[in-house]
Amino acid sequence: MRTLGLAMKSEGTAGAEPYEGLTLIGLVCLADPLRDDIPPAIAACRAAGVRVVMITGDHAATAARIASDAGIGNDGTTVIEGRELAGLDLDHAGEETQGRLRAADVFARVAPETKLTLVSFHQQDGQIVAMTGDGVNDAPALKQADIGVAMGLRGTQVAREAADMVLKDDDFATIVEAVRQGRVIFGNIRKFIVYLMSCNLCEVLVVTLAVGADLPAPLLPLQILYLNLITDVFPAFALGLGQGDGREMHRPPRHPSEPIIGRTEWLRISGLGAAQTIATLAAFVLALFQMNLSVDQAVTVAFLTLALGQLWNVFNTRASDTQLIANDVTRNPFVWGALALCLVLIGAALWVPGLSAVLNLVAPGKDGLVLAASASLIPLFLGQAALAITVVFRQWFADQAVAR
Secondary structure (H helix, E strand, O other), X not given: OEEEEEEEOOOOOXXXXXXXXXXXXXXXXXXXOOOOOHHHHHXXXXXXXXXXXXXXXXXHHHHHXXXXXXXXXXXXXXXXXXXXXXXXXXXXXXXXXHHHHHHOOEEEOOOHHHHHHHHHHHHHOOOXXXXXXXXXHHXXXXXXXXXXXXXXXXXXXXXXXXXXXXXXXXXXHHHHHHHHHHHHHHHHHHHHHHHHHHHHHHHHHHHHHHHHOOOOOOOOHHHHHHHHHHXXXXXXXXXXXXXXXXXXXXXXXXXXXXXXXXXXXXXXXXXXXXXXXXXXXXXHHHHHHHOOOOHHHHHHHHHHHHHHHHHHHHHHHOOOOOOOOOOOOOOOHHHHHHHXXXXXXXXXXXXXXXXXXXXXXXXXXXXXXXXXXXXXXXXXXXXXXXXXXXXXXXXXXXXXXXXX
């Protein structure tokens, strides 16, 4: 608190000394309380694996109290004063000094130039550092940090130009929301890449394997182009507009060097692409040799199987640790809108005379439609089964790790 003393006196002459003979009548304490949204934001950071360290010019006791009220620090708040950091040489600092710096939750009475030293220390320690600031003296630290965050309302022009991100509302909770949104966007990118690449892989494999087996081409060039225009575009756009599953801030940060498409994603792409290929070729072969349909009818069956299978494949892009029914994909209204639109366009390709003639699609009969619809569900069932098995294995490995 800021404390002010109030005093009074009565004086008969205007030229009397103003600050002599005063009588104390009271004290006034002025507090600058934390915003109500700060403690929940700090807790959200901790749950997301983001550590918050406070650097301030305030007195150590004041800083420790503010940090405690905000929830910074776990078992007590560790405070280091700026005078202990004066002249600190990181290259020659001992293990004990580095350990204290690493464990500190609050740095009080810190000079602006010390902020740059602390940012460099945490970066050398292998951390990804975001630094907030608003003054001219904060500019070097904002520039050095991996993510410099300047205040948009009270920040100086120099600080805003040195930063990577500017907070228009000067609210720490906005940073936390930006982290959440970033994780949602990254997850959406992974989803639609897995979806697109598995669908395109299937199209290549279907034609290649059929030609290699001396079978008629199950898909014609214009049919593949039509599929790419509808089943690839609209569901992929819908996945890119997802709002996440609500658990983004309960997952640990990913490693900075982790690629968008890693080993797990490549396995999913290969598995989903193979499942769609098997279902499409199986429907094509059954239509030709078991149901004795014409080549044009069998091609239509393969087209419908692949088109519908690609639509259902969108549900295989959910995270493996989400529920089967209620997940970020099924809760995305844009996904359902995209599926409805694609179903209309697929139906138009089959039953609108001009369009079906261009695509060389013919009515495959009731049995052909049932075969295509049934075969298109195979990749969905296989994909969901693979996700369930993945969860079981992860839980088993986690239990084994705990047992050790």
